[in-house]
Amino acid sequence: MSLISIVVPCFNEEASIPIFYNEIQKIIKQMNSNFELIFIDDGSTDATLETIKKLNKIDNQIKYISFSRNFGKEAAIYAGLKNSVGDYIVVMDVDLQDPPELLPKMYNYIINESYDCVATRRVDRKGEPPIRSFFARLFYKIINLISDTEIVDGARDYRLMTRQMVNSILNLQEYNRFSKGIFSWVGFRNKWLEYENIERFAGETYWSFWKLFKYSLEGIIAFSTMPLSISSITGFMFCLLAFALIIFLIIRTLMFGDPVAGWPSLICIILFMGGLQLFSIGILGQYLSKTYLETKQRPIYISKEDNIKK
Numbered sequence: 001m002s003l004i005s006i007v008v009p010c011f012n013e014e015a016s017i018p019i020f021y022n023e024i025q026k027i028i029k030q031m032n033s034n035f036e037l038i039f040i041d042d043g044s045t046d047a048t049l050e051t052i053k054k055l056n057k058i059d060n061q062i063k064y065i066s067f068s069r070n071f072g073k074e075a076a077i078y079a080g081l082k083n084s085v086g087d088y089i090v091v092m093d094v095d096l097q098d099p100p101e102l103l104p105k106m107y108n109y110i111i112n113e114s115y116d117c118v119a120t121r122r123v124d125r126k127g128e129p130p131i132r133s134f135f136a137r138l139f140y141k142i143i144n145l146i147s148d149t150e151i152v153d154g155a156r157d158y159r160l161m162t163r164q165m166v167n168s169i170l171n172l173q174e175y176n177r178f179s180k181g182i183f184s185w186v187g188f189r190n191k192w193l194e195y196e197n198i199e200r201f202a203g204e205t206y207w208s209f210w211k212l213f214k215y216s217l218e219g220i221i222a223f224s225t226m227p228l229s230i231s232s233i234t235g236f237m238f239c240l241l242a243f244a245l246i247i248f249l250i251i252r253t254l255m256f257g258d259p260v261a262g263w264p265s266l267i268c269i270i271l272f273m274g275g276l277q278l279f280s281i282g283i284l285g286q287y288l289s290k291t292y293l294e295t296k297q298r299p300i301y302i303s304k305e306d307n308i309k310k
C-alpha cells in the first residue's frame with residue numbers, strides 16, 4: 001500500500017485545525033492508502049502548536065514542525081516537503097479552501113493515468129474584493145508575458161505530486177521561493193483540476209493587498225529577467241530620440257537662428273529622464289538585493305521544535 005503525505009502549513013490557525021482534522025479523517029477512511037499528516041506551525045502567535053500537539057496525542061501519525069518565527073508559507077511548504085516520506089505528497093491549506101474531497105480524484109489520476117502531478121485551480125474569485133481580483137488578473141497577464149515559466153491564473157498550491165517530482169522541487173535550494181513558479185519550472189506531466197472558489201470557514205487570511213503586491217513582485221523577479229531588459233531597451237530608445245532631437249535642433253538653429261524659449265519643456269524632460277534613471281536603478285537594485293540574499297545561503301526555515309525522527 002502506498003503512503004500519502006499531507007503537508008499542511010499553518011499560521012495562526014487554532015480555530016481551523018480541529019475542523020480540518022475531522023474533514024481529512026473522513027477522506028482518509030475512504031481511501032485505501034496509508035497517510036501521514038505533517039503540520040507546519042509557521043511561527044504562530046496563537047495556540048496553533050498546542051492544538052497540533054493535542055491532536056498528536058490521539059493520533060501518532062501526525063508529524064509537526066514548529067518554526068522559530070514566521071518564515072512564510074513558501075518556507076512552510078518547503079519544510080513539509082523535505083520532512084515527508086510518502087510516495088505521494090499533497091500540499092493543502094488548513095482553512096478548507098482546498099477541498100479535501102478532491103483528493104481521491106487526484107490520486108486516481110496519478111495512479112491510473114500516470115500523471116506526475118495533479119494540481120488545482122479556481123476558476124472564479126467569488127467572495128474576493130473586485131479590485132483585488134483585477135490586480136490579480138493583471139499580475140498573471142504580466143508575468144506570463146515576460147516569463148518563460150508558465151504561471152497559471154488561479155492556480156493553488158493544492159496539488160498531489162509523486163516523490164520524484166518533490167525531490168526535484170527540493171533540489172531547488174533558492175531562498176526566495178515562489179512556489180507557483182517552482183512547481184511549473186520543474187516540469188513533469190501535470191493535470192489541472194478546476195473548482196469554484198470556496199471561502200475560508202474560520203480564522204482570517206494573512207494576505208493583505210500590500211503583502212500580495214510584494215509577493216507578486218517577488219514572483220516576477222524570481223521568474224523573469226525581462227524588467228532588466230526593459231530598462232535597457234527604454235534607455236536605448238531615449239538615446240536614439242535624444243540624438244534625433246540634437247540633429248533637428250542643430251539644423252533648426254542653422255536655418256532660423258536660436259530664439260531662446262521653452263524652459264518648461266526642458267524641466268519636463270530633465271524630470272522625466274531623472275525619473276526613468278531612478279526607476280531603472282531601482283529594478284537593478286531589486287535583482288541585486290535578491291542575489292545578495294541568495295549568496296548569504298541562509299537556511300529557508302529554522303525549526304524550534306518538532307517530532308520528526310531523524
Ligand code: UDP
Nearest residue numbers: 009010011042072073076093094205206207
Ligand atoms: N500560511 C502560512 N504562513 C504564512 C501565511 C499563511 O503557513 O505566513 C498558511 C495558512 O495557515 C493557510 C495557508 O497558508 O493554511 C493559506 O493562507 P491563507 O488562507 O491566509 O491564504 P489565501 O487562502 O487567502 O490565499
Ligand code: MG
Nearest residue numbers: 093095097200
Ligand atoms: Mg485561505
